[in-house]
Amino acid sequence: MPSPHSPTSPPLIPVSTPAKTHSSQPSGSSDVRQKKLKEILCEELSDQTWQFPPQEFAKKMCPPGINLPNRKVVDEAAKVLLKKIPKKPKKEERAHYQPLATILDSCVAISNNIIKDHQIIPGTTKQWFEGLVFISWAKPMVDGVDGASPLKPDLAGILGPPTDNPALYWGQIEEGTGDTACRLVLPGEVKASWSELMKQAATYARALNSATIFRAFELVLGYNYVSDQFRILIFHRGGVSSSEGISLYQKSTSNLADLLIMFVSMMAWTSPDHAGLPLFTDGKQIKLPHPVNPRDPACSMILTLQKVIYRALAIRSRNTCVVLASSATKSDPPTKSDPPTKRDPPTKRDLPMNLRLTTILDRVRYRTKAQPTKTSNSSVLKGPNQSQPNRGSRVTTDSRLKRRGNGKKMEPGLTQGNNRGDSTNSRLAQGNDGGEKVNSNTIKRGM
Amino acid sequence: MVCRKYGIVVPLDAEKVVYCKVVAYSYETPPRNITWDVRTELKVDELPSSTIIKGSWQVEERKNIEADVYNALNGAFGTPDCLYCIQGSDREASSWSNKVWLPSKEDIPKHFWKVGSKPQPQDVERRYLVLTCLATEGEQCTEAKQAKDLVENLVHSALGAASFSRALDLSPTYYDPLGWWSVFNAGYLHRDVSIGNVLAAKEPFNSKQAFSFDVERLIARCGTAPASSSGHHHDPFRQKIEDRIREEGKEIEKLLRISDIAGGMKNTKAFIMDFDIATSWEDYFARTHRGTISVRTCFSIRVGFGR
Numbered sequence: 001m002p003s004p005h006s007p008t009s010p011p012l013i014p015v016s017t018p019a020k021t022h023s024s025q026p027s028g029s030s031d032v033r034q035k036k037l038k039e040i041l042c043e044e045l046s047d048q049t050w051q052f053p054p055q056e057f058a059k060k061m062c063p064p065g066i067n068l069p070n071r072k073v074v075d076e077a078a079k080v081l082l083k084k085i086p087k088k089p090k091k092e093e094r095a096h097y098q099p100l101a102t103i104l105d106s107c108v109a110i111s112n113n114i115i116k117d118h119q120i121i122p123g124t125t126k127q128w129f130e131g132l133v134f135i136s137w138a139k140p141m142v143d144g145v146d147g148a149s150p151l152k153p154d155l156a157g158i159l160g161p162p163t164d165n166p167a168l169y170w171g172q173i174e175e176g177t178g179d180t181a182c183r184l185v186l187p188g189e190v191k192a193s194w195s196e197l198m199k200q201a202a203t204y205a206r207a208l209n210s211a212t213i214f215r216a217f218e219l220v221l222g223y224n225y226v227s228d229q230f231r232i233l234i235f236h237r238g239g240v241s242s243s244e245g246i247s248l249y250q251k252s253t254s255n256l257a258d259l260l261i262m263f264v265s266m267m268a269w270t271s272p273d274h275a276g277l278p279l280f281t282d283g284k285q286i287k288l289p290h291p292v293n294p295r296d297p298a299c300s301m302i303l304t305l306q307k308v309i310y311r312a313l314a315i316r317s318r319n320t321c322v323v324l325a326s327s328a329t330k331s332d333p334p335t336k337s338d339p340p341t342k343r344d345p346p347t348k349r350d351l352p353m354n355l356r357l358t359t360i361l362d363r364v365r366y367r368t369k370a371q372p373t374k375t376s377n378s379s380v381l382k383g384p385n386q387s388q389p390n391r392g393s394r395v396t397t398d399s400r401l402k403r404r405g406n407g408k409k410m411e412p413g414l415t416q417g418n419n420r421g422d423s424t425n426s427r428l429a430q431g432n433d434g435g436e437k438v439n440s441n442t443i444k445r446g447m
Numbered sequence: 448m449v450c451r452k453y454g455i456v457v458p459l460d461a462e463k464v465v466y467c468k469v470v471a472y473s474y475e476t477p478p479r480n481i482t483w484d485v486r487t488e489l490k491v492d493e494l495p496s497s498t499i500i501k502g503s504w505q506v507e508e509r510k511n512i513e514a515d516v517y518n519a520l521n522g523a524f525g526t527p528d529c530l531y532c533i534q535g536s537d538r539e540a541s542s543w544s545n546k547v548w549l550p551s552k553e554d555i556p557k558h559f560w561k562v563g564s565k566p567q568p569q570d571v572e573r574r575y576l577v578l579t580c581l582a583t584e585g586e587q588c589t590e591a592k593q594a595k596d597l598v599e600n601l602v603h604s605a606l607g608a609a610s611f612s613r614a615l616d617l618s619p620t621y622y623d624p625l626g627w628w629s630v631f632n633a634g635y636l637h638r639d640v641s642i643g644n645v646l647a648a649k650e651p652f653n654s655k656q657a658f659s660f661d662v663e664r665l666i667a668r669c670g671t672a673p674a675s676s677s678g679h680h681h682d683p684f685r686q687k688i689e690d691r692i693r694e695e696g697k698e699i700e701k702l703l704r705i706s707d708i709a710g711g712m713k714n715t716k717a718f719i720m721d722f723d724i725a726t727s728w729e730d731y732f733a734r735t736h737r738g739t740i741s742v743r744t745c746f747s748i749r750v751g752f753g754r
Contacts, residue, residue: 042563047559047566048568051559195562214576216543216544241549289485289531291582318505320721322500324500
């Protein structure tokens, strides 16, 4: 059995379905399913729809500690953007895709210039959306949420220049899927009405949400070509929040400055949590307080996620996710990007507890041997390489579209893929105040 | 150079490219330490070999309820051992709650975006990520290999079962859910009994407390509870609850006499979990409740106040 980090191993969360084309599906079924899904999501969002002026929305999107450029700087940049706005297309939806992609690409390029010129983020820090480019898409995604119709976002934001005939994925991409495989990081939708656009965008948010457990929000771009209004939509667990509509073709630098300031905020994202992704898990492992002393922030454990027992595929609401996790066989070291612990260094008062901790953990470490555990993987997104659907992966049709899954079995442990310092000890060891360092990987109770 | 495949940025050197291809992460960053507020904890000496982690986005007024229930349960029969309930702390609040994206209540009219036909809401929905870690590993009851196991699991955890009473040639009544009653005994109504919340323990485990159902104590608690909206102490609702508790007490007694549980009251084979929408029953009728009770009828036999 392959290791979960070997090239052939499937990712934990996304499960694949065979790629579906329209011709392979029963006539009408895809449309019906998609329509039903949109109704459900619309019902879910209900009246929890909010909008904010672009300046305010930009501040909401802006990472903590980042100062946005002043209005004068943005106004100047808007003049540059104005020159790059193409001619407004005819009133046909498809005709808007490419011009919109061009405008958004210009926004990204100009925002990047502002960030660089005004040192909005430190020069060495990698942007979360570095290399972001938009392409006119409107073709089915390769993977999709279990049982739902393949989605076809009109615009696709991807990282890096597109290859010829790229294959776009919502979720993780398995090894061996070819060089054209590409992850969609920022979907966009063009529609004639906001209500229709909202429903469609909600299906994209659902797909993005299903790819990562405990995700806080998903970002989707929307353009109403009838009213010539562009919005950034954030789907979070309490509904959807949006920027107020911005006209793209009005030849107004004020509008374009509003657009740019939001893009500067977005392009200043450098960390997963800025994009709504949880910091304490990467979909394979999870880092949580150690149960021996959970109130000590320096005391943590790394667990390997084995199986999704239950997942509610809702975009608003509790979005419950239940996973089975086991003691990790290897751990990542704390990285430089780890937020510094805000706890004071251990004092004499802490010493007895620290000593006790070391003793207990050492005892456990020496008494037990790490035993391989069978891991299985369950997921929500489905990709092309998994020919046999999981037994537990049927789609329910209840209003929440709840789903429980079983998964393919995977080998435990991490291979070189995650070896950026395997020998480093966990935070647990760091909290031991000079005592013997304990590798949390070895802490395992006898099975 | 960017690796489009995994949506991450990597410098163009051989080692990194291999790394990028090998790790099919959702995103590249390894898990980091974050600061948590610990709401409840179980004192343990060792790290369990496996853990169930439940994460859910709770509304503000309910974000502590699960921790409260686990604190009150304290390892009661038919309920799991909870290692801890944690929330992202306020210092990281923007990432672990959606409040940054919402207007204040006063600003609702200003920021409501009327997209469909729905009228402006009265309130916003602030939600917080709450994680609960359980030391008890379980699987769905539907994975039971024998009917007897299934029935036993259901009795231990949450549900009464007609087949159980028939099998034991007892009166044609349903039998009571012990885990559910443990929750009730601790002062809470579960309100979300569903197949996903009732798990069979992978290995039977000894609960910290034996099953107990002290009828007189529960009735006394009813007596001390605040009066319901009618304001009368001889409230018909309260009387109904008292009558029901006496009735259930007899049924449970009967069940304990004939089942294995009577011999080893701590040997829990299944448990009920997920107390997200539980509520304290002592003042249940004196409060207003938001939302609906989520109980699927096919699994709700005698687990509420009404049949």
